Amino acid sequence: MSHRPLTLLFSPRSRLERELQTIAQGHQSIRLHQNGVRIWSTGAALSGALLGWRFAQESFAPWFAPLLIFVFVTGAGLQMWFILRDRLDLLAAARRIERDNPELEAMLRTAMEQKGDAKGKLNFMQERLLKEAVERVSNSVWHLSPRQQSRWLAAAHGISIIAAICFAAIGMRHAVPLNWDWGNLFNARAVTASGIEVTPGTVEIEKGTTVVVAARFNEGMPATAVLVWRQADGPSGRSTMGRSMSDPVFAFTLPEVPSDTVYHVEHDDHRTVDFSLTVFELPDLVRADAAIDYPDYTGLKDRTFIDTRRVSAVAGADLDYEFLVNRPLARASLVAADGEVVELTARDTDRTRFGLTVTLSESRRWQLELVDDEGRIDPDPTDIRIAVQPNIRPELKLEFPRSDQRVSPLEELNLQASVKDDYGLIDFGLAYSIGVADPVYLSFAESGPPVVEAEFDYLLALESHEVEVDELITWFGWADDFGPDGESRRTTGDLFFAEVRALDAIFREGEGEDAPPGGGGGGPAGDLLEIQRQISVAIWNLRKDDSPSPTFEDDVSTLATSQEQARAMLDELRGNLEDDRQIDAAESAAEAMGDTTDHLDDARAEISVDPLPDAWADAQLAFRSLLKLQPRETRVAQGQPGSAGGGGRNQSQLNQLRFRQEQDNYASQSEAESPASPEEREQLNVLARLKELARRQNDLNERLQELQTALAAAADEAERDEIRRELKRLEEEQRRMLAELDDTRQRVDNMPAGEQRRQANQQLEQTREDMQEAGEQLEEGNVSQALASGTRAQESLEQTGEDLRENSSSVFSDEMRELRRQARELAEQQETLQERWDETDDGPPSLDGSTQHQELAEAVGEQRERYENLLERLRQASADSESAEPVLHRRLYDVLRQQGTGGTEQQLRAAEELLRRGFVDESRRQQAGVGPSLDRLREGVERAADAVLGDEGAELRFAQSELGDLARELRDEAAARNRETEENSGESGQEIDVPGSAESDELGTELAEASNNNAGAGTTPGNQPGSSPTPDGTVEGTEPTSGVAQSPASDSSPAGEPGSQPGDGTPSEETLLNQLAEAFGTNPSGAGSRGVTSAGPLTGQNFADWADRLRTIESLMDDPELRQQLGQARGRAEELRRDWQRQGSEPQWDLVDSGIVNPLEEARAWLQQELARQEDPETLQPIDRDPVPDKFADSVRKYYETLSAAESARTDTGDTSEPTHDF
Structure with missing residues (x-):
């Protein structure tokens, strides 16, 4: 208890x-x-x-x-x-x-x-x-x-x-204050006023849209009107509306409405009813992250790229692509240009993350289509590009000798080769075969990790192998690398031949036209031997593939037909043989040719590469037999420089001949080729892109630094808000640059495999991380950290561009282009100084030194400094190019040696001193030789620049043609878009003034034809690439090309020559060689021109290509003002393109014409004048190139249009009378 x-x-x-x-x-x-x-x-x-x-x-x-x-x-x-x-x-x-x-x-x-x-x-x-x-x-x-x-x-x-x-x-x-209007609450007159129209009223708008609220008063105009508005999650306010001077309308602009807004209009003691602006968001991509799992054989670590629309990886890599969107979606898909749709899978319950997992096998380009629950779609689908780099086979190149040889049994063949691979070589080496023996494979790989580049050589001593006369020796390079399946695969290079000649073989100089030029003699037997060699090489290249190609059946059919025709030629030749040895050899060759044809027919019927090794062995046997048909004595003649001949195999013997006849120094005019190969142009484009990105990143960094200082010194919140909005714009610019960097990375992946590409990729990946970090820091508002990351990105871009420039084939292009410009300016300035000398009187200088003597002396001193600086840069370029560009080094050395003995610097220094003392006549005599010396300097530098830049005329013609194409594409696009607008509007009979009309196109065509006529066109049979004269005037034969495309060089037969008549049953040797070249080689005349897409550059899919072409032309321009003009035109085009992509707004074609097309045409006209001046310095050139005044521009344009139309009409009717024009 x-x-x-x-x-x-x-x-x-x-x-x-x-x-x-x-x-x-x-x-x-x-x-x-x-x-x-x-x-x-x-x-x-x-x-x-x-x-x-x-x-x-x-x-x-x-x-x-x-x-x-x-x-x-x-x-x-x-x-x-x-x-x-x-x-x-x-x-x-x-x-x-x-x-x-x-x-x-x-x-x-x-x-x-x-x-x-x-x-x-x-x-x-x-x-x-x-x-x-x-x-x-x-x-x-x-x-x-x-x-x-x-x-x-x-x-x-x-x-x-x-x-x-x-x-x-x-x-x-998140509360919003309620605006209590007690006056209107108890006022019976606070009702909707009659006679007032308020626009836009109650509507749905996209988030961030700027809305103009207008109130039209139909019954009486009040003195003032006030817009009262309140936002759901933002401020509210009363804003005085602006009054129109011509209409009874008051208006006010609500900028970038972020949320639902209720508004009404008040005037006097009245008010309207409440209207609402309901805000919605369109589906939009916020971020796209790509995770790449590379195959093991590449040795690359798996990577994750944050926020990228461009993905580049090797075939076989696993890609996990995740897309983050701004709101829940009903569907997300990737749509290809051919209509193929790839549905994306939602990865979260909110349906804001969608993903795609795929193993890459081919390059793809998709449009990301987003659809939300209300059926709204993304108006500007994001362009997603996946560039898949195939695991290409190693690139094998025989450095020496680069053509077939004809050797004696005692010679030694020094075989030199190089190999490159994209991800590493397992083994590599050379292989040679003597006669019908199996090839002997020699390995030169060293122990250790796989390498991506290697050079190796081997000395083949023929005497030690006891070769016989008319024996056939073949050799080729080989390499083992990892295939797409991760297993080892073997690649073999091009096949080369060496014919063992007799020690007593004789070469004699032919008389007149009896002997072919260059040593391609041997008559029909020699031509038949060349045809059989082509067939053997073509079969070899076909058998290198593991499986038949899509054109396999046609290729084999062509070879079988060619072999049958060669046998028919041999049968015709056999009738002229008398020597038993040659008859036996011809029968053996005919039998081998027949076996070759049978094996080729089997390969065509089975569509299999299995019969090709036997076909190649028989073709080789036929070739060895045909060697015995060659004569012991050959007659040759001296050809023109640049003419093609068949003396490649005999070149070592031809080089020892001394011809009695004089060399024909007359040469036909030839058209210059493109200034750079596609690979070099792509490399120039990459360098230009890196340079532009570095410049833009530098500008962004400078702006960030200014905003950082302004943000710290901001006095009120309004100023800080304005700075934050500017930072937001810079963040968007940083993201655009990140997307362009991804596109540049894809272009780097298209460069040739090797250590250079690997290093460039590593540097660009680091640059991308810095740019990504800068964008994220800007998003978070950390300006100082963003500035640090942006500075690192800029330095990395500059370093990457410099490394690519130093390691590229155009390492000295920019330097020599600049030196050439300085040399020309130096010569022009000397002419100006000479004119000032002639205008200067001889008299004593004043005490204050302000006479024209002193001014001229200072100008001469500046000229001397420029001359010294130019020589110093020439010395540096000569030293740097000694090993990389020996031709450039030799020409620069000659220029420097010539200037070193001319005394130009001493003459300028003495003239300057004499002018300062007032001795004008003595100074004029002292510098008399400076002008010619600087002209020789200019000519020497131009000649040296041609060693790396190529023919400047060809470069100017290429730039002129490209600018014309670029402007024409814009004009065509403007005309097409205006025709479409006219058709949609249903208006007929209304003329639309469009740049690029028929008259202007005809005028442009006439200008282009005139330019081409000035430039000169036309080729000669002997003007093929790869042909070059030897020091004694003989002609070096055309080298065989890689792959199946080995085209023999042969001279054109005159009409009427035997074997070229129509209807002849047996084709001539030249015809058959041309057929083989066209079927298995590259035909210079068959190069396709640039295709014209259905849509134009500004509103179509080919804007990136259009901008790249213009960027390439910029890099070729020497004139800084012209380069800046083209850059500004490209910038305007990019701005119009962005506006069209973001807002779908149609470009203003009059601005396109004035801001883009006109600068391109002006640059093209300048190039045309410069080209005419170079080709004919005596041609009169226009002095004043100022544009036509605005008030006369329309009259001048109509005049030329009418003139062109009248000229066209006269040409069609055949009227030769003078036209009359009425204005």
Whole structure:
């Protein structure tokens, strides 16, 4: 039994009341917390519902705070009301105890109802009842149960209050103040005013759209009008609307509306109804991350590229492409140009992440199409490009000898070769075969990790192998690398031959036209031998493939036909043979040719490469037999420089001949080739892109530095907001540069394999990380960190460009182009100085030194400094090019040696000193030889520059042609778009003035034809690439090309020559050689021209190619002003292209004509004049090239259009009279 000691001093009744009071207080606490839980749970639920409604309906946002306050005030009032109403009731506590404990039998209530007598005393029975009740209460635990229950309810009460407060706090952070207009609230006139038209009214707009709100008053014009607006999650305000001077309209512009907005117009004491602008977001790509798992054989680490639209990887790599979008989508897909659709898979429940997992096998280009739940689509689908680099076979190149040889049995063949691979070589070497023996493979690979480049050589001593006369020796390079499946694969190079000649073979000079030039003699036997060699090489190249190519059947059919025709030629030749040895050799060759044809027929029927080894062996046997038909004595004649001949195999013997006849120095005019190969042009394009990216990154860094300083010094929040908006624009520019860098990385992957490409890729990957980091730092507002990352990216871009320039084939192109420009300017400035000398009088200088003598002396001093600087740069270029460009080094050395003995520097220095002392005549005589010396310097530098830049005339013609094509494509696009607009509008008979009309095109065509006539065109049969005269005037034969494309060089037969008559059953040797060249080689005349796409550059798919071509022309220009003019035109085109992609806005074609087409045409006209000046310095050139004044521009244009149309009409009708023009 437990007692409460402090209650023993009280009476039983007091003790009972005290015990019941404790229990009643516990019950009261339970009721308090129960009511609180009910009230605040309801309040929390209402707060949560209001919060959800606030975010679901932006127009409800201003009412959220008042309603939330109402909920809290009501809850607190109810809580206080329950507290004041609930009083302590002991009898109720007793009844509740007795209800829970029936064994008490109403003892507690009876005891509480007992009352004393008049004096307040209780009798014995009452005392006993109270004591029993007290004892029962004291010994019970009835007071503990209410306490425990009260504690749990108190915790629930507190949780409900905290939940309600949390919902309220979240909502208040996004609360929008409610604009209470009490005047209008009680004003009966605050209704929609009649006669007012408000536009755009209630509409849906895209987020960030600028909205112009206009109010037209049809009945009376108020003095002022006010636009009252409030945004769901932003500010509200009252803005005075601007008044139109001509119409009864007030207007105000809401810039870049970010969220739902409610607005109305107030004027005087009236107002309109509320209108709403409901904001929606179009689907848009936020970020695209690419994870690439490279094949093991590449040795590359797996990489993840953040936010890239350009992916480049080797075939066989696994790509995981993930796209993050700005809102939930119903569908995301990649659509190819041919209509193929690749559906993307959602990777989260929010449907904002979509992905694609694929193993790369071919390059693809897709448009990312996004569709949301409301059916809205992305208006500007993102261009996704995946460039798949095939695992190409090693590139084998025979460095020496580079053509077939004719050797004696005692000679030694020094075979030199090189090999390159993209991911590493397992093994490599040379192989040679003598006669019909199997090839002997020689390995030159060293132990260690695989290498990507190697050079090796081998000395083949023929005497030690005891070769015989008329024996055939073949050799080729080979290399083993990893194939796409990760297994080793073997690649063989081009096949070369060496014919073993007799020691008594004789070469004699022919008389007149009896002997062919160059040593391609041997008569019909020699031509037939060349044809059989071509057939053997073509079969060899076909058998190198593991499986038949798509053109395999046609190629084999062509070879079989060629072999049959060669055998027919041999049968015709056999009738003229008298020597038994040659007759036996011809029969053996004919039999081998027949076997070759049979094997080729089997390969064509089976469409299999299995019969090709036997066909090649028989073709080789036929070739060996034909070697025995060659005569011991050969007559040759001296040909023109550059003419093609068949003396490549006999060149070592021809070089030892001395011809009696004089060399014919007359040469036919030839058309210059393109200034650079496609590979070199692509490399120039990459260098130009890197240079431009470095410049733009530098400009962005400088702007960041300025904004960083301005942000620290900003005085108010408005100025800081403007700076933040500028930083946002810079962030977008950084992301555009990142996308362009990805495109440049893809172009680097197209460069030839080797260490240079690998290093460039590594540097560009680091550059991309720096650019990515700069963009992320800008997004977070960390300007200093973004500036640091941008500076690193700029330095990396400059270093990468410099490394590529140093290691490229055009290492000295930029330097020599600049030196050539300086040499020309130096000569021109000397002419200007000479004119000033002639105008200067001979007289004493004044005391202050301000006479024209002093000015001329300073000009001569500057000329001397420029001359010294130019010579110093020439010396440096000569030293740098000694090993890399020996021809350039030799020509620069000659220029420097010539200038070193001319004394030009001393003459300029002496003339300067004499001018300072006032001796004009003496200084004029002293510098008399400077002008011719500088002219020789200019000519020497131009000749040296031609060694690396090629023919400058060809470069100018190429640039002129490209500029014409670029401008024409823009004119054609403008005409097409205007025709489309005219057709869509349905208007007929309305003429549209479009740049590039028929008249202007005809005029441009005439100018182009005139330019081509000035340039001169035409080729001669002997003017093939690869032909060059030897020092003694003999002609070196054309080298065989790689692959199947080995075309023999042969002179054109005159008409009427035997074998070229129509209807002749047996084709001539030349005809058959040409057929083989066309079927298996590269035909210079068959080079395809640039295709014309259906869409133009600005609104079509070929803008990148158009801009790259213009960028290449920029890099070829020497004139800085012309280069800047072309760069500005390209910049305008890129800006118009971005506007069209972002907003779909049609380019303003008049601005295209004036800002892009005209600069291109002006540059083309300048090139035409420069080309004419170079080809004929005596041609009169226009002095004033200022543009036509604006007020006369239309008249001049109409004049030339009319003149062109009249000229065209006269040409069609054959009228030769002079046209008349009326204006």
